Amino acid sequence: MAAPLAYALIATDLDGTLLRCDDTVSDRSRRALAAAREGGARHLVVTGRPAPRVRPLLEELDYDGLAVCGQGAQLYDAGTGRMEWSVTLDRQLAEVALGKIEAEVGQVFAAVDQDGVDGLTLIEPGYEMPHPTLPAVRVPRRDVLWEEPISKVLLRHPALADDELAAVARGAVESLATVTMSGPGTVELQPCGVTKATGLALAAERMGIGAARTIAFGDMPNDIPMFAWAAHGVAMANAHQELKAVADELTASNEEDGIAAVLERLLAAR
Known part of the structure; x- marks a missing residue:
């Protein structure tokens, strides 16, 4: 039996990260995420998009778990279609x-x-x-x-x-x-104090997974708190310089399957 993947939770931004410029996910990225799931890891979408604007993408991905939306202000359950938690801006x-x-x-x-x-x-x-x-x-x-x-x-x-x-x-x-x-x-x-990291931490707690077992992928400054929380932060080649400066690793761009490249390496290393 193969050893488990090095990380139990794979947190991915969408725009500029998992999604290509045409809002699609490549076959290679789909295969890599599926293989990671088969290896025991969980995939968590962590996006700035609000839940209503992300639902069609999650459906297209056959994604039925929790999703952190609205920059961390919403925790949405794609399987039930319910908002599990949300905080509003006064x-x-x-x-x-x-x-x-x-x-x-x-x-x-x-x-x-x-x-x-x-x-x-x-x-x-x-x-x-x-x-x-x-x-x-x-x-x-x-x-x-x-x-x-x-x-x-x-x-x-x-x-x-x-x-x-x-x-x-x-x-x-x-x-x-x-x-x-x-x-x-x-x-x-x-809302003051709300970031992708607060939403990621809440979702991870509900999954029973800690920061030490989380890898995060992103491309913009709003992903900096997520990188600070996770054990390993991977910036895309197309990422903003502020995020690259704090990343643990750089990968290829979203158009060149940067997430898949990292996951394939981790899978091969088991």
């Missing part, structure tokens, strides 16, 4: 935080992800979705964004680069919210 604090940011950099354009398994992504006038395949509902005024509970706020600035906007936002909002950058054109405000 809407009054979100408005105040947005005002503080605009006092520093001028007008920004905002969107929100509503809470719940059927929550919508609402975008105010002027906001353009950075990921065109994700559905969104345009609303006529900003105040409509706050009408229902939300898990996070997404920000775009007409001139500032993402790194600049994120840096200003962190200084402006302080403890009102957690600021993260999860992809091109995607600076986000989420």
Whole structure:
């Protein structure tokens, strides 16, 4: 009987990591994940996407376990279709935080992800979705964004680069919210203290697996807390420099099956 895989939990981001640019998962990556599962490991999706925006992908992957969604604010059970745990961003604090940011950099354009398994992504006038395949509902005024509970706020600035906007936002909002950058054109405000690491830790606890037996894959600064929690963090070749700087290992890009390359090596080493 083959020895077990070195890691019991494989935590993967989706966009820019497991997913290729066309939102698909390669056959090679599917085979590697299936082989890892046969070797006794569990696969956990840890994504910035809210649960409603990730459900079609999980179905396409035949994924039926827990998934950490919304930058760690949601723990979704793909097998039952239920939200196991969620935390919302206080809407009054979100408005105040947005005002503080605009006092520093001028007008920004905002969107929100509503809470719940059927929550919508609402975008105010002027906001353009950075990921065109994700559905969104345009609303006529900003105040409509706050009408229902939300898990996070997404920000775009007409001139500032993402790194600049994120840096200003962190200084402006302080403890009102957690600021993260999860992809091109995607600076986000989420509940204070909530990160991918908090969601990953909660999911791992429910699975009975500790950080010492977890390997994590990612590509953006929002994956830094996840790398800090896991025993081994692997950054994709296409990853942001901030994540590469703290990674334990670099692999090939998402287009070149970087996750599969690492898992195949680990499987061969058993």
